[in-house]
Amino acid sequence: MKIGLASDHGGFNLKNEIADFLKSKNIEVVDFGVNSSDSVDYPIYGEIVANAVVNKEVDYGIVCCGTGIGISLAANKVKGIRCAVVSDVFSAKMSKAHNNCNMLSLGERVLGKSLAIEIVEAWLNTEFEGDRHQKRVDMITQIENKNN
């Protein structure tokens, strides 16, 4: 499995902690930045990872900013992306099992490191259930197609 990671300055430390965790589990990481805590604009990094996901350069994307909100909003503007901002393990699992999210967004100013790592682990270990949920995910895609 290959994971694309990125953050703005607000998610820089958490992004690095997630990278270390994934590498410790022998999961391949593509780090799209940032590489320092200098102030940057989160939409740039949400879009970069989203494009890597839709172009299949990576299997999934994980992005971090201060809240997880801004960078997820940017990622979700890319056609084919379903990026969930998650702050608990249950929602992490559901965002994959029911919504087939291909990106996860976390807030460094919201979550402690341990919970963030638990969320990442739960999300990666959960499979999409398909079935009735596929129809609903397809409906989201139809909305995307209709409005683009």
Ligand code: RB5
């Ligand atoms: C940066 O200060 C902050 O606005 C950003 O990291 C994020 O929380 C935006 O949603």
